Amino acid sequence: MFGLVDCNNFYASCERVFRPELEGRPVVVLSNNDGCVVARSQEAKALGLKMGVPYFQVKAEFEQRGGVACSSNYELYGDMSRRVMWYLQQVAPAVEIYSVDEAFLDLHGMQRHYNLAGWAGDVRGAVRQRTGIPVCVGVAPTKTLAKLANRLAKVDSLAKVGSGVLVLDDEEQRREALARVAVEDVWGVGYRSAAKLYTAGIRTAAQLAGVGDAWARKNLGGVVGARMLHELRGFPCSGVTVEDEARKSMCCSRSFGQVLTRMEDVTGAVATHAARAGEKLRAQGMAARMLTVFIETSRYGNVPPPYSFSTQLTLPTATDDTLTLTSWARRGLERIWRPGLRYVKAGMMLDGLERAGADQQASLFAEVARTPARAKLMGTLDALNGKFGAGAVRVGTAVGTAGRPEPWGMRRGAKSPAFTTKWGELWQVRC
Protein backbone atom coordinates (compact mmCIF):
# COMPACT_ATOMS: atom_id res chain seq x y z
CA MET A 1 0.00 0.00 0.00
CA PHE A 2 0.99 3.60 -0.60
CA GLY A 3 0.11 6.67 1.40
CA LEU A 4 -0.08 10.21 0.14
CA VAL A 5 0.16 13.01 2.67
CA ASP A 6 -0.79 16.38 1.24
CA CYS A 7 -0.80 19.65 3.19
CA ASN A 8 -4.05 21.59 2.97
CA ASN A 9 -3.75 25.00 1.27
CA PHE A 10 -0.08 24.80 2.18
CA TYR A 11 1.23 28.37 1.77
CA ALA A 12 -1.89 29.87 3.28
CA SER A 13 -1.65 27.42 6.19
CA CYS A 14 2.01 28.39 6.77
CA GLU A 15 1.03 32.06 7.04
CA ARG A 16 -1.70 31.18 9.51
CA VAL A 17 0.56 29.21 11.82
CA PHE A 18 2.29 32.45 12.81
CA ARG A 19 -0.58 34.83 12.25
CA PRO A 20 -3.55 33.20 13.97
CA GLU A 21 -5.60 36.34 13.40
CA LEU A 22 -5.91 35.08 9.82
CA GLU A 23 -7.85 32.04 11.00
CA GLY A 24 -11.37 32.07 9.56
CA ARG A 25 -10.61 34.87 7.10
CA PRO A 26 -10.10 34.49 3.34
CA VAL A 27 -6.32 34.39 2.76
CA VAL A 28 -4.40 34.23 -0.50
CA VAL A 29 -0.68 33.97 -1.15
CA LEU A 30 0.67 35.72 -4.24
CA SER A 31 3.44 34.70 -6.63
CA ASN A 32 6.62 36.75 -6.96
CA ASN A 33 6.06 40.42 -7.74
CA ASP A 34 2.64 39.93 -6.13
CA GLY A 35 1.49 38.77 -9.55
CA CYS A 36 -0.85 35.78 -9.36
CA VAL A 37 -2.83 33.97 -6.69
CA VAL A 38 -0.88 30.75 -6.00
CA ALA A 39 -2.54 29.57 -2.79
CA ARG A 40 -5.95 30.10 -1.25
CA SER A 41 -7.44 29.35 2.11
CA GLN A 42 -10.74 27.52 2.15
CA GLU A 43 -12.58 30.79 2.69
CA ALA A 44 -10.86 32.33 -0.33
CA LYS A 45 -11.81 29.34 -2.45
CA ALA A 46 -15.38 29.75 -1.25
CA LEU A 47 -15.34 33.34 -2.53
CA GLY A 48 -14.74 31.89 -5.98
CA LEU A 49 -11.10 32.91 -6.39
CA LYS A 50 -9.38 30.74 -8.94
CA MET A 51 -5.85 29.39 -8.76
CA GLY A 52 -3.46 31.43 -10.91
CA VAL A 53 -5.59 34.52 -11.50
CA PRO A 54 -3.69 37.81 -11.74
CA TYR A 55 -4.25 39.46 -8.39
CA PHE A 56 -4.92 42.93 -9.77
CA GLN A 57 -8.06 41.57 -11.41
CA VAL A 58 -9.62 40.45 -8.14
CA LYS A 59 -7.92 42.64 -5.55
CA ALA A 60 -10.62 45.24 -5.02
CA GLU A 61 -13.44 42.82 -4.50
CA PHE A 62 -11.36 40.41 -2.44
CA GLU A 63 -10.20 43.07 -0.01
CA GLN A 64 -13.62 44.58 0.21
CA ARG A 65 -14.92 41.20 1.36
CA GLY A 66 -12.35 41.03 4.13
CA GLY A 67 -9.65 39.05 2.32
CA VAL A 68 -5.96 39.25 3.22
CA ALA A 69 -3.19 38.85 0.62
CA CYS A 70 0.33 37.76 1.54
CA SER A 71 3.41 38.11 -0.66
CA SER A 72 5.12 34.77 -1.07
CA ASN A 73 7.66 33.89 1.62
CA TYR A 74 9.38 30.82 0.22
CA GLU A 75 11.94 30.76 3.00
CA LEU A 76 9.15 30.20 5.53
CA TYR A 77 7.29 27.63 3.41
CA GLY A 78 10.51 25.72 2.74
CA ASP A 79 11.27 25.51 6.43
CA MET A 80 7.75 24.44 7.37
CA SER A 81 7.92 21.81 4.63
CA ARG A 82 11.15 20.42 6.12
CA ARG A 83 9.45 20.07 9.49
CA VAL A 84 6.49 18.16 8.07
CA MET A 85 8.72 15.89 5.97
CA TRP A 86 11.09 15.22 8.85
CA TYR A 87 8.22 13.95 10.98
CA LEU A 88 6.90 11.72 8.19
CA GLN A 89 10.36 10.22 7.83
CA GLN A 90 10.27 9.26 11.51
CA VAL A 91 7.05 7.29 11.19
CA ALA A 92 7.07 5.73 7.72
CA PRO A 93 9.59 3.16 6.45
CA ALA A 94 10.25 5.10 3.22
CA VAL A 95 9.21 8.58 2.15
CA GLU A 96 9.30 10.19 -1.29
CA ILE A 97 9.16 13.95 -0.99
CA TYR A 98 7.13 14.64 -4.08
CA SER A 99 6.79 18.39 -3.75
CA VAL A 100 7.02 21.09 -1.13
CA ASP A 101 3.65 20.07 0.31
CA GLU A 102 3.25 16.39 -0.61
CA ALA A 103 4.92 13.10 0.20
CA PHE A 104 4.33 9.49 -0.79
CA LEU A 105 4.80 6.93 1.97
CA ASP A 106 5.70 3.31 1.37
CA LEU A 107 3.35 1.33 3.59
CA HIS A 108 4.01 -2.17 2.28
CA GLY A 109 3.34 -4.86 4.82
CA MET A 110 2.03 -2.43 7.37
CA GLN A 111 -1.59 -3.50 7.07
CA ARG A 112 -0.59 -6.75 8.79
CA HIS A 113 0.31 -4.87 11.94
CA TYR A 114 -1.76 -1.71 11.87
CA ASN A 115 -5.23 -0.56 11.10
CA LEU A 116 -4.15 1.78 8.30
CA ALA A 117 -7.03 4.20 8.72
CA GLY A 118 -6.26 4.58 12.41
CA TRP A 119 -2.54 4.88 11.76
CA ALA A 120 -3.07 7.54 9.07
CA GLY A 121 -5.39 9.47 11.37
CA ASP A 122 -2.70 9.47 14.07
CA VAL A 123 -0.11 10.77 11.61
CA ARG A 124 -2.47 13.49 10.53
CA GLY A 125 -3.07 14.58 14.11
CA ALA A 126 0.62 14.50 14.98
CA VAL A 127 1.64 16.64 12.02
CA ARG A 128 -0.97 19.18 12.98
CA GLN A 129 0.14 19.25 16.59
CA ARG A 130 3.86 19.41 15.87
CA THR A 131 3.88 21.87 12.97
CA GLY A 132 0.48 23.55 12.93
CA ILE A 133 -0.07 22.40 9.36
CA PRO A 134 -3.31 20.57 8.50
CA VAL A 135 -2.88 17.61 6.17
CA CYS A 136 -5.02 14.92 4.55
CA VAL A 137 -3.95 11.34 3.97
CA GLY A 138 -4.94 8.97 1.17
CA VAL A 139 -4.00 5.30 1.28
CA ALA A 140 -4.37 2.85 -1.63
CA PRO A 141 -2.59 0.05 -3.54
CA THR A 142 -1.03 2.42 -6.13
CA LYS A 143 0.30 5.96 -6.09
CA THR A 144 -2.34 7.13 -8.56
CA LEU A 145 -5.09 5.70 -6.36
CA ALA A 146 -3.49 7.19 -3.24
CA LYS A 147 -3.64 10.60 -4.91
CA LEU A 148 -7.26 10.00 -5.73
CA ALA A 149 -8.03 8.86 -2.17
CA ASN A 150 -6.34 11.98 -0.85
CA ARG A 151 -8.48 14.19 -3.05
CA LEU A 152 -11.64 12.55 -1.75
CA ALA A 153 -10.39 12.78 1.83
CA LYS A 154 -10.03 16.53 1.34
CA VAL A 155 -13.53 16.94 -0.02
CA ASP A 156 -15.02 14.83 2.75
CA SER A 157 -13.13 16.56 5.54
CA LEU A 158 -14.39 19.90 4.26
CA ALA A 159 -17.92 18.63 4.23
CA LYS A 160 -17.30 17.52 7.82
CA VAL A 161 -18.26 13.94 7.03
CA GLY A 162 -14.80 12.45 7.22
CA SER A 163 -11.61 12.53 9.17
CA GLY A 164 -9.29 13.81 6.48
CA VAL A 165 -8.21 10.24 5.85
CA LEU A 166 -9.39 7.79 3.22
CA VAL A 167 -8.16 4.22 2.80
CA LEU A 168 -9.04 2.26 -0.32
CA ASP A 169 -8.20 -1.33 0.40
CA ASP A 170 -10.82 -3.41 -1.31
CA GLU A 171 -12.33 -3.67 -4.75
CA GLU A 172 -15.67 -2.17 -3.83
CA GLN A 173 -14.11 0.93 -2.26
CA ARG A 174 -11.90 1.38 -5.30
CA ARG A 175 -14.85 1.28 -7.69
CA GLU A 176 -16.88 3.64 -5.57
CA ALA A 177 -14.02 6.13 -5.35
CA LEU A 178 -13.33 6.03 -9.09
CA ALA A 179 -16.96 6.78 -9.81
CA ARG A 180 -16.83 9.90 -7.64
CA VAL A 181 -13.84 11.56 -9.31
CA ALA A 182 -14.01 13.54 -12.55
CA VAL A 183 -11.57 12.44 -15.20
CA GLU A 184 -9.72 15.77 -15.25
CA ASP A 185 -8.94 15.35 -11.55
CA VAL A 186 -7.00 12.15 -12.05
CA TRP A 187 -3.25 12.50 -11.48
CA GLY A 188 -1.67 12.58 -14.94
CA VAL A 189 -4.68 13.89 -16.83
CA GLY A 190 -3.97 17.46 -17.86
CA TYR A 191 -5.79 20.03 -19.88
CA ARG A 192 -5.12 18.40 -23.25
CA SER A 193 -5.97 14.84 -22.32
CA ALA A 194 -9.11 15.94 -20.50
CA ALA A 195 -10.40 17.58 -23.68
CA LYS A 196 -9.72 14.41 -25.68
CA LEU A 197 -11.41 12.26 -23.05
CA TYR A 198 -14.51 14.45 -22.96
CA THR A 199 -14.77 14.25 -26.74
CA ALA A 200 -14.64 10.49 -26.42
CA GLY A 201 -17.44 10.61 -23.84
CA ILE A 202 -15.24 9.71 -20.88
CA ARG A 203 -16.07 11.83 -17.83
CA THR A 204 -15.18 9.89 -14.70
CA ALA A 205 -12.13 8.10 -13.40
CA ALA A 206 -14.20 4.90 -13.47
CA GLN A 207 -14.82 5.27 -17.20
CA LEU A 208 -11.18 6.10 -17.75
CA ALA A 209 -10.10 2.92 -15.97
CA GLY A 210 -12.23 1.00 -18.42
CA VAL A 211 -10.79 2.27 -21.72
CA GLY A 212 -8.68 -0.06 -23.81
CA ASP A 213 -4.91 -0.05 -23.49
CA ALA A 214 -4.44 0.52 -27.20
CA TRP A 215 -6.64 3.60 -27.12
CA ALA A 216 -4.78 4.92 -24.11
CA ARG A 217 -1.41 4.38 -25.75
CA LYS A 218 -2.56 6.18 -28.86
CA ASN A 219 -4.30 9.11 -27.20
CA LEU A 220 -2.85 9.58 -23.74
CA GLY A 221 0.87 9.89 -24.34
CA GLY A 222 1.94 6.33 -25.06
CA VAL A 223 3.38 4.34 -22.22
CA VAL A 224 2.57 7.14 -19.76
CA GLY A 225 -1.14 6.72 -20.40
CA ALA A 226 -0.97 2.95 -20.22
CA ARG A 227 0.70 3.12 -16.82
CA MET A 228 -1.91 5.52 -15.52
CA LEU A 229 -4.68 3.08 -16.47
CA HIS A 230 -2.92 0.18 -14.79
CA GLU A 231 -2.53 2.17 -11.62
CA LEU A 232 -6.19 3.16 -11.65
CA ARG A 233 -7.05 -0.53 -11.87
CA GLY A 234 -4.94 -1.21 -8.82
CA PHE A 235 -1.69 -2.49 -10.35
CA PRO A 236 1.30 -0.40 -9.27
CA CYS A 237 3.65 0.82 -12.01
CA SER A 238 5.91 2.92 -9.83
CA GLY A 239 7.24 2.72 -6.31
CA VAL A 240 8.41 5.19 -3.71
CA THR A 241 11.70 6.81 -4.74
CA VAL A 242 13.57 8.01 -1.70
CA GLU A 243 16.67 9.67 -3.05
CA ASP A 244 16.17 13.07 -4.57
CA GLU A 245 19.74 14.20 -4.98
CA ALA A 246 20.04 13.03 -8.56
CA ARG A 247 18.64 16.21 -10.10
CA LYS A 248 18.92 16.21 -13.85
CA SER A 249 18.47 19.87 -14.47
CA MET A 250 18.18 23.06 -12.55
CA CYS A 251 16.55 26.37 -13.35
CA CYS A 252 16.91 29.83 -11.86
CA SER A 253 14.60 32.42 -13.31
CA ARG A 254 12.48 35.34 -12.22
CA SER A 255 10.23 38.00 -13.60
CA PHE A 256 11.59 41.50 -13.13
CA GLY A 257 9.81 43.94 -10.85
CA GLN A 258 9.52 46.25 -13.86
CA VAL A 259 10.01 46.19 -17.64
CA LEU A 260 13.70 46.36 -18.63
CA THR A 261 15.05 47.61 -21.94
CA ARG A 262 18.75 48.19 -21.23
CA MET A 263 21.14 45.32 -21.75
CA GLU A 264 23.14 46.38 -18.73
CA ASP A 265 20.15 45.79 -16.47
CA VAL A 266 19.23 42.44 -17.98
CA THR A 267 22.89 41.41 -17.67
CA GLY A 268 22.63 42.18 -13.98
CA ALA A 269 19.61 39.92 -13.65
CA VAL A 270 21.31 37.11 -15.56
CA ALA A 271 24.43 37.42 -13.41
CA THR A 272 22.24 37.22 -10.32
CA HIS A 273 20.76 33.96 -11.60
CA ALA A 274 24.23 32.64 -12.41
CA ALA A 275 25.28 33.32 -8.82
CA ARG A 276 22.18 31.61 -7.46
CA ALA A 277 22.75 28.64 -9.77
CA GLY A 278 26.36 28.36 -8.61
CA GLU A 279 25.25 28.37 -4.98
CA LYS A 280 22.68 25.67 -5.58
CA LEU A 281 25.20 23.52 -7.45
CA ARG A 282 27.80 23.81 -4.70
CA ALA A 283 25.25 23.10 -2.01
CA GLN A 284 24.38 19.84 -3.77
CA GLY A 285 27.94 18.97 -4.72
CA MET A 286 27.10 19.07 -8.41
CA ALA A 287 28.59 20.69 -11.50
CA ALA A 288 26.88 21.56 -14.79
CA ARG A 289 28.09 20.95 -18.32
CA MET A 290 25.35 22.77 -20.23
CA LEU A 291 23.90 26.18 -19.68
CA THR A 292 20.85 27.78 -21.29
CA VAL A 293 20.22 31.50 -21.02
CA PHE A 294 16.78 32.84 -21.83
CA ILE A 295 15.04 36.21 -21.84
CA GLU A 296 11.37 36.90 -22.34
CA THR A 297 9.10 39.74 -23.33
CA SER A 298 5.51 40.02 -22.17
CA ARG A 299 3.01 37.73 -23.85
CA TYR A 300 0.16 40.02 -22.87
CA GLY A 301 -0.68 43.14 -24.82
CA ASN A 302 -0.28 43.72 -28.54
CA VAL A 303 3.29 42.63 -29.17
CA PRO A 304 3.43 39.59 -31.52
CA PRO A 305 5.49 36.48 -30.74
CA PRO A 306 8.15 35.32 -30.26
CA TYR A 307 8.23 36.13 -26.56
CA SER A 308 11.14 33.98 -25.59
CA PHE A 309 14.74 33.90 -26.79
CA SER A 310 17.22 31.32 -25.63
CA THR A 311 20.55 29.76 -26.39
CA GLN A 312 22.29 26.71 -25.04
CA LEU A 313 26.04 26.62 -24.44
CA THR A 314 28.08 23.50 -23.81
CA LEU A 315 30.93 24.26 -21.44
CA PRO A 316 34.36 22.73 -22.06
CA THR A 317 34.10 21.06 -18.68
CA ALA A 318 31.41 20.89 -16.03
CA THR A 319 31.61 23.67 -13.47
CA ASP A 320 30.08 24.92 -10.22
CA ASP A 321 32.05 28.15 -10.24
CA THR A 322 30.03 31.36 -10.12
CA LEU A 323 32.60 33.39 -12.04
CA THR A 324 32.77 30.85 -14.85
CA LEU A 325 28.99 30.53 -15.00
CA THR A 326 28.62 34.31 -15.06
CA SER A 327 31.00 34.79 -17.93
CA TRP A 328 29.38 32.06 -20.05
CA ALA A 329 25.94 33.43 -19.22
CA ARG A 330 27.03 36.87 -20.44
CA ARG A 331 28.25 35.33 -23.64
CA GLY A 332 24.88 33.63 -24.09
CA LEU A 333 22.99 36.81 -23.43
CA GLU A 334 25.02 38.69 -26.04
CA ARG A 335 24.05 36.02 -28.54
CA ILE A 336 20.29 36.39 -28.01
CA TRP A 337 19.97 40.04 -27.13
CA ARG A 338 17.73 42.09 -29.39
CA PRO A 339 17.68 45.78 -28.75
CA GLY A 340 14.43 47.70 -28.62
CA LEU A 341 12.38 44.99 -26.91
CA ARG A 342 10.69 45.29 -23.53
CA TYR A 343 11.93 42.40 -21.38
CA VAL A 344 10.02 41.12 -18.38
CA LYS A 345 11.92 38.00 -17.35
CA ALA A 346 15.30 36.29 -17.59
CA GLY A 347 16.63 32.97 -16.45
CA MET A 348 19.24 30.28 -16.64
CA MET A 349 18.87 26.53 -16.95
CA LEU A 350 21.60 24.04 -16.17
CA ASP A 351 21.70 20.56 -17.69
CA GLY A 352 24.20 17.75 -17.81
CA LEU A 353 24.67 17.79 -14.07
CA GLU A 354 27.39 15.57 -12.63
CA ARG A 355 29.05 15.08 -9.28
CA ALA A 356 31.65 17.78 -8.72
CA GLY A 357 35.14 16.89 -7.61
CA ALA A 358 37.57 14.08 -8.17
CA ASP A 359 35.42 11.82 -10.36
CA GLN A 360 34.32 14.68 -12.57
CA GLN A 361 34.84 14.30 -16.31
CA ALA A 362 37.85 16.36 -17.39
CA SER A 363 38.45 17.95 -20.76
CA LEU A 364 41.33 17.04 -23.02
CA PHE A 365 41.70 20.57 -24.28
CA ALA A 366 40.55 22.96 -21.58
CA GLU A 367 42.49 24.10 -18.58
CA VAL A 368 41.51 22.60 -15.25
CA ALA A 369 38.29 24.43 -14.43
CA ARG A 370 38.23 23.94 -10.73
CA THR A 371 41.55 25.02 -9.31
CA PRO A 372 41.91 24.67 -5.55
CA ALA A 373 42.17 28.43 -5.23
CA ARG A 374 38.90 29.00 -7.06
CA ALA A 375 37.14 26.32 -5.04
CA LYS A 376 38.37 27.99 -1.88
CA LEU A 377 37.14 31.35 -3.14
CA MET A 378 33.68 29.90 -3.75
CA GLY A 379 33.72 28.35 -0.29
CA THR A 380 34.49 31.73 1.23
CA LEU A 381 31.81 33.40 -0.89
CA ASP A 382 29.20 30.92 0.34
CA ALA A 383 30.34 31.28 3.93
CA LEU A 384 30.11 35.08 3.81
CA ASN A 385 26.70 35.06 2.19
CA GLY A 386 25.55 32.47 4.68
CA LYS A 387 26.66 34.63 7.56
CA PHE A 388 25.73 38.11 6.36
CA GLY A 389 22.73 37.28 4.18
CA ALA A 390 22.21 36.32 0.54
CA GLY A 391 23.93 38.68 -1.86
CA ALA A 392 26.22 40.26 0.73
CA VAL A 393 29.18 39.47 -1.55
CA ARG A 394 28.50 39.45 -5.28
CA VAL A 395 30.12 39.60 -8.67
CA GLY A 396 30.17 43.21 -9.83
CA THR A 397 27.96 42.43 -12.82
CA ALA A 398 25.19 41.36 -10.44
CA VAL A 399 25.13 44.66 -8.59
CA GLY A 400 23.15 47.66 -9.77
CA THR A 401 24.01 51.30 -9.20
CA ALA A 402 25.31 51.85 -5.70
CA GLY A 403 22.69 53.11 -3.30
CA ARG A 404 19.75 52.25 -5.52
CA PRO A 405 17.63 49.10 -5.58
CA GLU A 406 18.46 46.70 -8.40
CA PRO A 407 16.25 47.52 -11.40
CA TRP A 408 15.41 43.82 -11.83
CA GLY A 409 14.40 43.35 -8.18
CA MET A 410 11.08 41.90 -7.09
CA ARG A 411 8.06 43.67 -5.75
CA ARG A 412 6.79 42.11 -2.56
CA GLY A 413 4.40 44.42 -0.84
CA ALA A 414 3.05 42.21 1.91
CA LYS A 415 5.71 39.72 2.92
CA SER A 416 5.56 38.06 6.32
CA PRO A 417 8.77 37.84 8.39
CA ALA A 418 11.12 34.84 8.17
CA PHE A 419 9.63 33.57 11.43
CA THR A 420 11.62 30.37 11.61
CA THR A 421 14.89 31.07 9.81
CA LYS A 422 16.17 34.49 10.92
CA TRP A 423 16.97 35.39 14.52
CA GLY A 424 15.95 38.98 13.95
CA GLU A 425 12.53 37.97 12.68
CA LEU A 426 11.54 35.40 15.28
CA TRP A 427 7.94 35.30 16.29
CA GLN A 428 7.28 37.53 19.26
CA VAL A 429 4.93 36.36 21.94
CA ARG A 430 3.61 38.88 24.43
CA CYS A 431 2.81 37.67 27.91
Added chain:
DNA sequence: TCTGGGGTCCTAGGACCC
Protein backbone atom coordinates in the same frame (compact mmCIF):
# COMPACT_ATOMS: atom_id res chain seq x y z
C1' DT B 1 -0.19 50.19 -14.32
C1' DC B 2 -0.24 45.12 -12.52
C1' DT B 3 -0.19 38.14 -15.41
C1' DG B 4 5.02 32.69 -11.03
C1' DG B 5 8.96 29.52 -10.67
C1' DG B 6 10.33 25.60 -10.52
C1' DG B 7 10.59 20.47 -12.23
C1' DT B 8 9.78 15.44 -14.67
C1' DC B 9 9.24 11.98 -18.35
C1' DC B 10 8.54 10.60 -23.03
C1' DT B 11 8.81 10.72 -28.24
C1' DA B 12 10.97 11.31 -32.52
C1' DG B 13 14.31 12.44 -35.89
C1' DG B 14 19.10 13.35 -37.38
C1' DA B 15 23.91 12.25 -37.27
C1' DC B 16 27.03 9.16 -36.15
C1' DC B 17 29.33 4.60 -34.36
C1' DC B 18 30.50 -0.65 -34.99
Added chain:
DNA sequence: TCTGGGGTCCTAGGACCC
Protein backbone atom coordinates in the same frame (compact mmCIF):
# COMPACT_ATOMS: atom_id res chain seq x y z
C1' DT C 1 11.63 -8.82 -55.85
C1' DC C 2 14.55 -9.27 -51.67
C1' DT C 3 18.84 -4.89 -48.48
C1' DG C 4 21.06 -6.02 -40.53
C1' DG C 5 20.99 -5.14 -35.81
C1' DG C 6 22.61 -2.99 -32.42
C1' DG C 7 23.93 1.37 -30.08
C1' DT C 8 24.98 6.75 -28.56
C1' DC C 9 24.33 11.69 -28.30
C1' DC C 10 21.94 15.75 -29.41
C1' DT C 11 17.94 18.75 -30.36
C1' DA C 12 13.30 19.97 -30.04
C1' DG C 13 8.86 19.68 -28.48
C1' DG C 14 4.72 17.89 -25.97
C1' DA C 15 2.37 16.89 -21.82
C1' DC C 16 2.14 16.90 -17.23
C1' DC C 17 3.12 17.95 -12.11
C1' DC C 18 3.20 21.22 -7.86
